[in-house]
Amino acid sequence: MSKIPYIDKILEVSQPYLEETFPAEKQRNELLCELEFLKEETNRNKIIEKWTQIYIYFVKQNFQNKYLKTNSQLVDFLEKKDDGVKIIWGNCLDVMRGMKPESINLMVTSPPYYNAREYSQWKNLNDYLDEMRLIIRESYRVLDNHRVFVFNVGDIFDNDNITTTSTWGKRRIPLGAYFTKIFEEEGFTFVDDFIWDKGEVQSERHKNGNKPYPFYQYPMNCYEHILIFHKHRNDLTRYPCPVCGCLKVNGNAYSEIGLKSWECKNLECFERSAANRGKRFSLKTIMTQGRQEEKYSIEKDFITKWRRDVIKINPVIKINSKGENTLGHTAPFPIDIPEFAVKMFSYNGDYVLDPFGGSFTSVIAAKKLDRIGVGIELNKEMFSKSSMENLNKSLKYNRFDNKQLEISELNYG
Numbered sequence: 001m002s003k004i005p006y007i008d009k010i011l012e013v014s015q016p017y018l019e020e021t022f023p024a025e026k027q028r029n030e031l032l033c034e035l036e037f038l039k040e041e042t043n044r045n046k047i048i049e050k051w052t053q054i055y056i057y058f059v060k061q062n063f064q065n066k067y068l069k070t071n072s073q074l075v076d077f078l079e080k081k082d083d084g085v086k087i088i089w090g091n092c093l094d095v096m097r098g099m100k101p102e103s104i105n106l107m108v109t110s111p112p113y114y115n116a117r118e119y120s121q122w123k124n125l126n127d128y129l130d131e132m133r134l135i136i137r138e139s140y141r142v143l144d145n146h147r148v149f150v151f152n153v154g155d156i157f158d159n160d161n162i163t164t165t166s167t168w169g170k171r172r173i174p175l176g177a178y179f180t181k182i183f184e185e186e187g188f189t190f191v192d193d194f195i196w197d198k199g200e201v202q203s204e205r206h207k208n209g210n211k212p213y214p215f216y217q218y219p220m221n222c223y224e225h226i227l228i229f230h231k232h233r234n235d236l237t238r239y240p241c242p243v244c245g246c247l248k249v250n251g252n253a254y255s256e257i258g259l260k261s262w263e264c265k266n267l268e269c270f271e272r273s274a275a276n277r278g279k280r281f282s283l284k285t286i287m288t289q290g291r292q293e294e295k296y297s298i299e300k301d302f303i304t305k306w307r308r309d310v311i312k313i314n315p316v317i318k319i320n321s322k323g324e325n326t327l328g329h330t331a332p333f334p335i336d337i338p339e340f341a342v343k344m345f346s347y348n349g350d351y352v353l354d355p356f357g358g359s360f361t362s363v364i365a366a367k368k369l370d371r372i373g374v375g376i377e378l379n380k381e382m383f384s385k386s387s388m389e390n391l392n393k394s395l396k397y398n399r400f401d402n403k404q405l406e407i408s409e410l411n412y413g
Contacts, residue, residue, distance in 0.1 A: 014246050016175065024399075063104030066101075074098040082408050083405055086375070094412065104147075106342065109362065112133075112358050123161065124160060124162050125173065132182065148341070149228075151179065157221070159174060181390055187231065188230065193227055195224075195310045199222065230256070232259045237281075241278070242281055244266050264276065299411070315334065348370045352366035395407075
């Protein structure tokens with residue numbers, strides 16, 4: 001008698017749950033066709049791994065198809081196989097509204113600070129925060145579930161223009177606190193606040209050296225926030241047990257807000273506790289525990305560097321000895337920040353999105369670490385020449401075949 005392929009055993013136990021997840025017979029048949037090749041596979045672990053990947057793909061496809069505003073031209077541009085450097089010129093809110101839901105694996109950015117530059121002006125602080133809220137709301141939609149948004153922002157000294165537009169209305173505006181509140185209200189979970197120590201104060205403002213008295217002395221801002229947020233959309237879809245691969249699982253306790261856990265109820269599962277409890281897992285642990293291999297490891301020195309949540313990084317030097325801006329952007333952030341985000345919160349081949357591309361530092365870091373970097377920038381007329389020069393200089397050659405790097409560009413809207 002021929003041995004029954006293990007994938008058939010998984011499907012037999014999982015049949016009622018497959019019908020629950022995919023009510024349409026057509027989609028179930030498509031899924032089964034995709035699994036045919038596994039009948040020839042004898043390695044159980046490989047079968048479970050591939051089956052789980054295909055199942056998750058079909059679940060995500062179902063979820064993405066419910067969104068009716070996807071822009072096909074944009075999706076084709078993003079999914080096209082190329083060198084992994086994708087630049088989109090346009091309004092980031094409009095661009096993200098055309099993206100598939102949960103199609104980005106990591107987001108890292110530094111937004112335009114309220115009225116800090118001539119190209120980023122708002123009538124008042126409320127208008128600024130309202131616009132940022134819409135962008136953060138859309139970011140939640142496009143970021144994949146159980147993934148991370150790394151957000152660099154500094155507190156500023158300015159007039160919020162709410163009470164008065166007079167100079168006496170200037171004050172310290174805690175943008176870090178305001179953004180944290182907005183992120184949480186839009187569904188994200190606050191995780192960490194790294195303090196970026198920018199070094200010694202370079203300004204004479206607020207010094208009041210001729211008045212060494214109480215109430216006359218104020219510190220200069222020499223730090224910024226690197227805020228870490230998780231996205232945990234409460235997903236009630238059953239996922240396969242990572243040990244036996246079956247969908248015969250029951251809901252278990254939440255390990256974090258919005259992070260649903262499951263417990264395997266297949267009595268023939270290969271891993272059960274002393275109390276005969278099945279494997280407990282979540283979609284997040286399927287992702288993270290399944291990639292604990294040498295090729296995904298982070299070097300120890302890098303982990304040590306970011307062990308403390310106060311990190312000293314020198315600001316970017318953008319003006320050369322001739323007084324020229326070598327980056328072409330007035331507010332670039334150091335590559336250390338996106339490098340940290342990419343190494344700590346993504347895997348090779350993941351999509352890394354910076355909605356405020358600027359000089360495209362995040363895209364450069366993503367590409368150098370074998371991810372797909374996507375940068376959106378509104379001000380093409382102002383930054384395109386210098387930013388593209390910066391990209392070409394930083395990513396001169398494709399290290400695999402020593403050919404000139406191809407940077408894909410799209411004008412949106």
